[in-house]
Amino acid sequence: MSEMRIVVGGALLHRGRVLAARRSAPAETVGRWExxxxxxxxxxxxxxxxxxxxxxxxxxxxxxxxxxxxxxPVRAGLELHIWTAELLSGTAAPLQGHSEVRWLSAAELHQVDWLDQDRFALPEVARRLSSAV
Structure with a gap:
């Protein structure tokens, strides 16, 4: 049995909002948010x-x-972990693998079509956004 490999996702928090990024590849994820x-x-x-x-x-x-x-579990041998993160510097732009980025408030989280694997983190992200205001 091979070792489980970790895929890390970032709930990037800044000024009471979290960053969502719209996928531009691979084909099965295009247009969905993560x-x-x-x-x-x-x-x-x-x-x-x-x-x-x-x-x-x-x-x-x-x-x-x-x-x-x-x-x-993303697929065999891959498991997604989501971490909160804070923005230190820079302006987020969709450089690689994404076509658009949006900063969402807790109330706006459900306005985008999240990838299934990212949905488990939404209640906790909403809680953290609400407590940060």
């Missing part, structure tokens, strides 16, 4: 992977804060 991120590389911790992925995909510097409870 918390941006990607696979942790060998020897990389999930927080390190999240910081790297947010830099590559969105052009921002961020700091991983804490993991949202729960996980979602």
């Amino acid at each position: 918390f941006p991120g990607g696979k942790a590389e060998p020897g990389e911790t999930p927080p390190q992977a999240l910081v790297r992925e947010l830099r590559e995909e969105l052009g921002v510097e961020a700091r991983a804060l804490e993991r949202i409870p729960g996980a979602w």
Whole structure:
């Protein structure tokens, strides 16, 4: 049995909103929304992977804060963990794998069509956004 590989997603929080990114690839996910991120590389911790992925995909510097409870099997050998993160610098732009980004308030979270695997984190993200105001 091979080791489970972690895919890390970032609930990037800034000024009472969270960043959602619309997928531009692969075909089965185009047009749906996610918390941006990607696979942790060998020897990389999930927080390190999240910081790297947010830099590559969105052009921002961020700091991983804490993991949202729960996980979602993406496919065999891959499991999604979502972490909260804070924006340190930069303006988020869809550089890699995305066609659009939006900052959403807790009340706006359900206005986009989230990927199934990201939905488990929405109640906790909403709670954190509501308590941050």
